[in-house]
Amino acid sequence: MANGIDDKIKLSAEILAKSKNAVVFTGAGISAESGIPTFRGEDGLWKKYDPEEVASIQGFRRNPRAFWEFSMELMKNTSAEPNPAHYAIAELEKMGIVKAVITQNIDMLHQRAGSKKVYELHGSIEKLKCLDCRKEYSWEDFSDLLQNSDIPKCKHCGSYYVKPKVVLFGEPLPSTVLYQAIEESRRADAFLVVGSSLVVYPAAELPYIAKSNGAKMILINAESTVADHIFDVVFYGKAGEILPKIVEEVKRIKSRI
Ligand code: OAD
Ligand code: ZN
Numbered sequence: 001m002a003n004g005i006d007d008k009i010k011l012s013a014e015i016l017a018k019s020k021n022a023v024v025f026t027g028a029g030i031s032a033e034s035g036i037p038t039f040r041g042e043d044g045l046w047k048k049y050d051p052e053e054v055a056s057i058q059g060f061r062r063n064p065r066a067f068w069e070f071s072m073e074l075m076k077n078t079s080a081e082p083n084p085a086h087y088a089i090a091e092l093e094k095m096g097i098v099k100a101v102i103t104q105n106i107d108m109l110h111q112r113a114g115s116k117k118v119y120e121l122h123g124s125i126e127k128l129k130c131l132d133c134r135k136e137y138s139w140e141d142f143s144d145l146l147q148n149s150d151i152p153k154c155k156h157c158g159s160y161y162v163k164p165k166v167v168l169f170g171e172p173l174p175s176t177v178l179y180q181a182i183e184e185s186r187r188a189d190a191f192l193v194v195g196s197s198l199v200v201y202p203a204a205e206l207p208y209i210a211k212s213n214g215a216k217m218i219l220i221n222a223e224s225t226v227a228d229h230i231f232d233v234v235f236y237g238k239a240g241e242i243l244p245k246i247v248e249e250v251k252r253i254k255s256r257i
Contacts, residue, residue: 005235009242012192012233013249015216016097019190023215024089025206026103026110029195029222033083033240036107037074040197041223045074056169061131064160068151071164085194086113088243093117097250100184104196104203106166119181121203122167123174130154131161173202181206191215194239198225 028038054070092098142152152162191210217231
């Protein structure tokens, strides 16, 4: 087990450089340095908001306005751009090392940083959909409404149950994406988790699947998680500081081969 930060960076880089099938799994913590608040932890959103009310499908059905007020506050505060952690992961993919990114995030920052193969377990904010007639919309379709802090109403069936295509508590995950993410995790020989408390299922199952299929496990998180014991290398720190160092070390190793 590596102890010092430099040892851990070397060891992680060796694991990644040697791997044939490295897979990255991310959560809200990777976007924290982009200014997007996390859900849990000290300044987590769930300290301020009740997830049952603003982030569950039952809550949305009961009161779509509360969901929209929460979402609008989130979006107003963030003109988020990818940070060095997102770029480091995209670079590892470009180098042929990372084969897939599985994310619980809905912010699309991995794609904007250049990652190509991204599995979005909880959907994304790219599009909206009417829960009643299934019609899909882009944000432009409602831009006037949202500017006036009104909530979207389906232009097709008149329903107020129009929401971004993100997974709320109480909703199933998109089944094809989940199936593919399980397959990627099973095949992984190196599995790198970044910025997740690993408490929300079924997403949090994936590191265990990778581990039980023999993957070398690396964790980068600001604080300890419930699953630290399954990892070979554990960093407690900021993803945007640690990941670029790992990439530099991978490059050094690759240039020697
Ligand atoms: P959480 O908010 O539960 O966990 C984020 C983790 O990132 C915490 O353990 C932080 O310590 C850590 N963290 C914070 N800043 C960091 C940094 N700069 N570098 C590295 N780590 C950092 O987020 P998730 O695990 O993604 O689901 O949460 C899972 C799901 O719960 C979300 O997808 C969302 C939420 O409710 C739904 O809404 C369905
Ligand atoms: Zn509709």
